[in-house]
Amino acid sequence: MTEELLSLPVPQxxxxxxxxxxxxxxxxxxxxxxxxxxxxxxTTKLIENVHATTLDELANALNLSxxxxxxxxxxxxxxxxxxxxxxxxAAVERLARDRGEETAARIGLLVQAWAATHALxxxxxxxxxxxxxxxxxxxxxxxxxxxxxxxxxxGHGSHxxxxxxxxxxxxxxxxxxxxxxxxEPLVLPNAWDYxxxxxxxxxxxxxxGTTSLGVAAAHGIPxxxxxxxxxxxxxxxxxxxxxxxxxxxxESGFGQDPAxxxxxxxxxxxxxxxxxxxxxxxxxxxALIISRVRERAPGVFLNARIDTHWHxxxxxxxxxxxxxxxxxxxxxxxxxxxxxxxxxxxxASLAPLNVLAQQRTPQELGNLGVRRISTGSxxxxxxxxxxxxxxxxxxDGKTPQALGYAAVQELISRGTRSAxx
Ligand code: HEM
Numbered sequence: 001m002t003e004e005l006l007s008l009p010v011p012q013x014x015x016x017x018x019x020x021x022x023x024x025x026x027x028x029x030x031x032x033x034x035x036x037x038x039x040x041x042x043t044t045k046l047i048e049n050v051h052a053t054t055l056d057e058l059a060n061a062l063n064l065s066x067x068x069x070x071x072x073x074x075x076x077x078x079x080x081x082x083x084x085x086x087x088x089x090a091a092v093e094r095l096a097r098d099r100g101e102e103t104a105a106r107i108g109l110l111v112q113a114w115a116a117t118h119a120l121x122x123x124x125x126x127x128x129x130x131x132x133x134x135x136x137x138x139x140x141x142x143x144x145x146x147x148x149x150x151x152x153x154x155g156h157g158s159h160x161x162x163x164x165x166x167x168x169x170x171x172x173x174x175x176x177x178x179x180x181x182x183x184e185p186l187v188l189p190n191a192w193d194y195x196x197x198x199x200x201x202x203x204x205x206x207x208x209g210t211t212s213l214g215v216a217a218a219h220g221i222p223x224x225x226x227x228x229x230x231x232x233x234x235x236x237x238x239x240x241x242x243x244x245x246x247x248x249x250x251e252s253g254f255g256q257d258p259a260x261x262x263x264x265x266x267x268x269x270x271x272x273x274x275x276x277x278x279x280x281x282x283x284x285x286x287a288l289i290i291s292r293v294r295e296r297a298p299g300v301f302l303n304a305r306i307d308t309h310w311h312x313x314x315x316x317x318x319x320x321x322x323x324x325x326x327x328x329x330x331x332x333x334x335x336x337x338x339x340x341x342x343x344x345x346x347x348a349s350l351a352p353l354n355v356l357a358q359q360r361t362p363q364e365l366g367n368l369g370v371r372r373i374s375t376g377s378x379x380x381x382x383x384x385x386x387x388x389x390x391x392x393x394x395x396d397g398k399t400p401q402a403l404g405y406a407a408v409q410e411l412i413s414r415g416t417r418s419a420x421x
Pocket of ligand 1: 006028029030040043047058108109110112113114116117120132133137149153154155156158159160161162163164166167168170171
């Protein structure tokens with residue numbers, strides 16, 4: 001039924017030669033027939049090769065750098081049923097360098113992106129399953145009707161959203177960044193394969209990390225030696241379809257150029273460590289790597305792991321490194337082995353601090369300023385232990401405990417599909 005209704009024409013907008021009225025009259029969104037087809041081809045081409053990780057980058061790619069404040073003013077007046085404000089007209093006039101269809105398409109793309117992408121990011125953050133754009137409108141006999149987008153968050157048919165992939169990536173990045181600035185710390189479980197990640201997401205965890213030990217060990221490769229790059233990136237590619245932000249543990253970059261590696265991943269976040277297979281990078285070396293990654297993939301949350309602490313080096317050096325990495329562009333710092341309340345408080349004052357799960361509860365760690373608690377290799381190790389214990393139970397004639405076959409199948413089909421993404 002929805003699909004039939006979505007194939008009706010969109011409501012007609014009057015001609016306009018100024019401000020928002022001009023924009024409405026010249027964009028793909030409010031046109032039908034041959035005009036729609038022409039504008040659709042133009043609009044789609046403009047974003048065809050865009051790999052933006054933030055709305056800012058999208059604005060740059062559309063030759064509208066620095067325009068997002070104006071876009072935010074235009075967006076609430078864009079739909080034909082909304083009143084137009086003088087501010088919105090002025091904002092369109094500032095951005096429209098000419099009256100061409102391509103100029104309208106560029107502005108229209110950013111306006112379409114603005115509110116919907118923020119709303120999608122909020123869905124990732126809260127887990128709210130309602131579509132970010134809940135309804136649209138079509139022209140029917142007797143007037144304009146509202147059509148529910150339940151089951152079609154990105155629309156359907158000739159007007160379906162051409163920005164879906166781009167929007168999903170940007171919204172996951174936005175949501176993941178925001179998860180490090182909430183009242184409660186983000187509890188981030190670390191998966192080692194597709195199913196462990198899907199199971200954790202289905203259990204309600206809003207974002208998923210990967211564990212380098214789990215990924216390497218599952219393939220019979222020792223951890224921390226930079227040898228499991230292929231396996232880590234293959235897993236990152238599988239997890240791209242998961243309807244939640246994913247952050248990938250890249251050790252120290254697996255001997256590849258970390259900036260290129262991060263840019264090619266499509267992940268909402270990465271962990272990069274200053275530990276090396278046989279020692280530590282100098283702070284200068286690591287800061288340079290961080291600044292290159294920052295420049296190449298601005299939307300990706302870069303968590304700088306500092307390995308001095310668990311090498312037994314004085315906490316002051318960890319603090320110095322943290323400051324340097326944050327100045328170079330790190331979004332957060334991760335200090336494995338950190339448990340002393342005084343040290344936690346000190347480092348938490350420098351940047352969003354990530355610690356490993358430990359004796360203190362998330363609330364207690366939150367009170368010390370921690371923003372993210374990850375499980376590292378804990379879940380992988382727990383799974384191994386449970387696997388062996390289950391086999392032993394069978395051997396010893398006891399009743400084993402496990403998920404059912406159908407539950408796992410259901411998890412996989414649910415894991416890759418969501419109302420939001
Ligand atoms: C980078 C971000 C985005 C861009 C560039 C973008 C662009 C567009 C454009 C140009 C259209 C009009 C297509 C046409 O009329 O032929 C459109 C339609 C649509 N978009 Fe997006 N969009 C973005 C994000 C989103 C998000 C996050 C959602 C919600 C999940 C969304 C949902 C929709 C829907 C439902 C329609 C169809 C409306 C209808 O059929 O009436 N968009 N989008």
